Amino acid sequence: MKDNGKPSSIHTVFFFTFFAISISISISSSSALKYQSLVLNSLPKPQSLSWNNEKMGTGPDSESTLDPYSNTLSVDLHHVDNLPPFDINSTPESLFELRLQRDAVRVEALTTLAAGAAGKVSRGKKDLSSSVFSGLKEGSGEYFTRLGVGTPAKFVYMVLDTGSDVVWLQCFPCRNCYTQSDPIFNPKKSSSFHGVSCDSPLCRWLDSPGCNNRKQCLYQVSYGDGSFTIGDFSTETLTFGRNRVNNIALGCGHDNEGLFVGAAGLMGLGRGKLSFSTQTGRRFGNKFSYCLVDRSASSKPSSITFGESAVMQKAVFTPLITNPKLDTFYYVGLNGISVGGARVAGITPSLFEVDPHGDGGVIVDSGTAVTRLTQPAYVALRDAFRNKTSHFKRAPELSLFDTCFDLSGKTEAKVPTMVLHFTNADLSLPASNYLIPVDTDGKFCFAFAGISSALTIIGNIQQQSFRVMFDLAKSRVGFAPRGCA
Structure with missing residues (x-):
């Protein structure tokens, strides 16, 4: 053109x-960090x-x-x-x-x-x-x-x-x-x-x-x-x-x-x-x-x-995967997830593979809000997160969220860290990318959900604050922390 x-x-x-939520943490590429601080703000007014x-x-x-x-x-x-x-x-x-x-x-x-x-x-x-x-x-x-x-x-x-x-x-x-x-x-x-x-x-x-x-x-x-x-x-x-x-x-x-x-x-x-x-x-x-x-x-x-400046040097990159049955989506490899500095047992690469028929796999999608994990992976992740947050007061479920907490009266909370282990790229999430406010009264929910399909979708809550790079020339997707500046 x-x-x-x-x-x-x-x-x-x-x-x-x-x-929306504000956060005060240091993002690390290592899964060894066990906890990080979350500044607690309710949903903002329209x-x-x-x-x-x-x-x-x-x-x-x-x-x-x-x-x-x-x-x-x-x-x-x-x-x-x-x-x-x-x-x-x-x-x-x-x-x-x-x-x-x-x-x-x-x-x-x-x-x-x-x-x-x-x-x-x-x-x-x-x-x-x-x-x-x-x-x-x-x-x-x-x-x-x-x-x-x-x-x-x-x-x-x-x-x-x-x-x-x-x-x-x-x-x-x-x-x-x-x-x-x-x-x-x-x-x-x-x-x-x-x-x-x-x-x-x-x-x-x-x-x-x-x-x-x-x-x-x-x-x-x-x-x-x-x-x-x-x-x-x-x-x-x-x-x-x-x-x-x-x-x-x-x-x-x-x-x-x-x-x-x-x-x-x-x-x-x-x-x-x-x-x-x-x-x-x-x-x-x-x-x-x-x-x-x-x-x-x-x-x-x-x-x-x-253009060329879309790709940042400080990013980590994971290869794009081609699905021969569907060329629209951006597929990537997900090998595991860590919570509180430890890999979650039961979450293995086999849960996220594209099978010979083109079913399954993991896509990065800007239009889906909440990350959906294939059900066995979600249950393992949720249970690991619950175990690390047993000291929080639980709150009733809300819509697709089955793990919620009453954090009213608090200004800050220590929450377990979370790392998504993509192929060749570990993505340490800010706490606000997985524990989110759902009302104005201090109720927060774990921002993942299970799905009966074999398809896993990485949604935009988990992408928040990262610059997400689609380098099709080299067939890869990159993530850079604090990339919105």
């Missing part, structure tokens, strides 16, 4: 879902930022972060709770419950797709599928960018997702469209909109391509919950601030059903051929990274970066 125009800045806003085009980097005065000589693009990250309009009647507890509900739907969609790729789900002719998952209410990653579509650019909110490939948005005329925050995009008013022919490789890369009587490619994507989007497959220009990326393949949806309310569409950052990161990979060296700050730090946003 060519970059049009002078070097300029992109201050696009992304929104991630995860949980707050809404006042956004406009200039603040979000979409206006004419936005500054440059794209350097055509260094081939690097950096954009800001913010929490989803700051996305306007904000429900003034929302409480911290209600927002938390909604996150867990959305998370459950997303996990079900991910595991259904993985099982289908392994040949365990029957797909009839009418059962459309792809590696895109619903946004917003349907359990997306809930992080957004405000970008321009077409020429002249029309700015809209787009959901971004490392577990998705196809880029699409709602288009006029809409036979059936859900409610979105911005006017629906009209391709007839864009000089850079071009349909994709049926014999184009772009069309053949779709999971379920179609063809109209004008020999133009059609796309159709369905979801595990019955939601779907159908329309014309096309190429279009996307604008980030004052910078344009030309000829991005995307779906122009004329029939869209589901609870995608708010965003205009979805931009995938998965490993498939049609994802935004793959389409622009050569331009940015096949590298990108992000860091998730907690909501209380939203006044000082972190960033997602494409």
Whole structure:
């Protein structure tokens, strides 16, 4: 892709879902440390930022972060709770419950797709599928960018997702469209909109391509919950601030059903051929990274970066694993977990392997909040954590959390350390990445959950505060502590 125009800045806003808490610890790569301190803060009160085009980097005065000589693009990250309009009647507890509900739907969609790729789900002719998952209410990653579509650019909110490939948005005329925050995009008013022919490789890369009587490619994507989007497959220009990326393949949806309310569409950052990161990979060296700050730090946003500077020297890296049955997800090897300085008995590499049918494995997913471990691994981890926290006052279970504590009246607590032992990379988690507040009264829960599927998902609570690097050029994923600065 060519970059049009002078070097300029992109201050696009992304929104991630995860949980807020402050922490005072020293992160170590060793599993020998037994305990660390957790500063106890309850769920923060909802707050809404006042956004406009200039603040979000979409206006004419936005500054440059794209350097055509260094081939690097950096954009800001913010929490989803700051996305306007904000429900003034929302409480911290209600927002938390909604996150867990959305998370459950997303996990079900991910595991259904993985099982289908392994040949365990029957797909009839009418059962459309792809590696895109619903946004917003349907359990997306809930992080957004405000970008321009077409020429002249029309700015809209787009959901971004490392577990998705196809880029699409709602288009006029809409036979059936859900409610979105911005006017629906009209391709007839864009000089850079071009349909994709049926014999184009772009069309053949779709999971379920179609063809109209004008020999133009059609796309159709369905979801595990019955939601779907159908329309014309096309190429279009996307604008980030004052910078344009030309000829991005995307779906122009004329029939869209589901609870995608708010965003205009979805931009995938998965490993498939049609994802935004793959389409622009050569331009940015096949590298990108992000860091998730907690909501209380939203006044000082972190960033997602494409290009050589996305990879940090202080990181530890684990190899990417290829699943021949499913090319969208970022699979890694997980060999064990330590709690309180000791390896958890019963958690072995065999629990996390991708089998010959493509089932199982471990994926790093920015859109899932709570890490899901295959059930035997979760039970072993939970029991080890309970044994090390027997001095804490227990609290009732909450939703998917079966290990909760009443820490009211305390300002700090000593909690057992936790290390995820990836292949060639030990990841020591801050205490706030696994013991999280669930209300405003001092109730905290162990932020892992079991899953009946063989698929293990490393969620964004456990990724919080790390810069997570996807170095596709070297087929590896990296983690750098305190990477949000």
